[in-house]
Amino acid sequence: SQQGEEDPQALSIQEGENATMNCSYKTSINNLQWYRQNSGRGLVHLILIRSNEREKHSGRLRVTLDTSKKSSSLLITASRAADTASYFCATSLQGGSEKLVFGKGMKLTVNP
Amino acid sequence: DAGITQSPRHKVTETGTPVTLRCHQTENHRYMYWYRQDPGHGLRLIHYSYGVKDTDKGEVSDGYSVSRSKTEDFLLTLESATSSQTSVYFCAIKKTRDRRADTQYFGPGTRLTVL
Numbered sequence: 001s002q003q004g005e006e007d008p009q010a011l012s013i014q015e016g017e018n019a020t021m022n023c024s025y026k027t028s029i030n031n032l033q034w035y036r037q038n039s040g041r042g043l044v045h046l047i048l049i050r051s052n053e054r055e056k057h058s059g060r061l062r063v064t065l066d067t068s069k070k071s072s073s074l075l076i077t078a079s080r081a082a083d084t085a086s087y088f089c090a091t092s093l094q095g096g097s098e099k100l101v102f103g104k105g106m107k108l109t110v111n112p
Numbered sequence: 113d114a115g116i117t118q119s120p121r122h123k124v125t126e127t128g129t130p131v132t133l134r135c136h137q138t139e140n141h142r143y144m145y146w147y148r149q150d151p152g153h154g155l156r157l158i159h160y161s162y163g164v165k166d167t168d169k170g171e172v173s174d175g176y177s178v179s180r181s182k183t184e185d186f187l188l189t190l191e192s193a194t195s196s197q198t199s200v201y202f203c204a205i206k207k208t209r210d211r212r213a214d215t216q217y218f219g220p221g222t223r224l225t226v227l
Contacts, residue, residue, distance in 0.1 A: 031214055042202055042218030043155070088154060092214050098143060098162060098206070099170070100216060104154035 004032075004089040004103030012109040019076040021106055023089030024069075030092040032065055032072045033100065037086045046087075047074075051094075079110045115139050116219035118203050124225045131190040133222050135203030137183075143206035144186040145216065146170075146178065148199040155202065161186055193226045200224070 007022045023032065031050045035043040049056045049065045049072065056063050062075040076083055086107050090100040115138035125131050135144060145160040147170075157170030159178040167178050175197060179187045190197055203219040 033215065040221075042220050043204075043216075045215045045217070048215060090216075099145075099157060099160065100214075101157075102147075102155040104152065 004091050004101060006087065006089055006103045006106040008106060009104075010107045010109075012111065013079060015079060015081055015110055015112050017079055017110075019079050019083070019108055019110070021074045021076075021087055021089075021108070023072045023074070023103055025072075025089075025091050026070065027091075028094045029067075030094055032063075033090045033092070034061075034063060034072075034074045035088045035090060035102075037088065037105070039085075043088060076108075079108075081110050081112045084108060084110045116203060116205060116217060118201075118219040118222050120222060121220065122223045124227065125193055126227050127194055128192050131193050131224065131226075133188040133201055133203075133224070135186045135188070135219060137186075137205050139205075139207070140183045141205045141207050142183075143208060144180065145204040145206070146176075146186065146188045147202045147204065148172065148197075149202060149221075150199050158188065158201075190224075193224075195226050198224060198226045 146158040147155040204216040
């Protein structure tokens, strides 16, 4: 069964705007990760947040984690056309960190 | 570049034929994974390996087998391909010696079509 669910499933914005994606999960985690996939390519890791962290930044990316609500959000600031891609959240479960469970993904389109 | 290659990159085959996909890594990492990606399902884990000859099942392992006789190669076999196995297959590794030890690095994918 799917552990993580991204919301919205698709988002279309203009260049320069901020994009926010949400991920909800079901069971306790060690960490939560966000990945990007450009069309026809493999996934690329963006950022990881551990269960004892609440917020993390990396360049234009900001990720938050609320373990009480079992949810995370990824904010991309000042979006660019090159940010157009699919984004996936993935959870590393407590007691089984050798595996990741991926959500279904969401499609971000940034219009120039 | 995570040093992961997949072969073939594209394959069309017929129902009932055996198919083997290969994942090759150049950095001798212990963990290797096979996923399939389908519209509406995201990535789902098929099998993974935590060392030579050490493998375990994932979420959607039925109809698939794997082998790992060398650290660098992880093979995925469809013994008798079915149309439901038409998908894009991704290999991934986990760099346990990396400080970001839980991060996975993905290969470019293999697009398999079963007619």
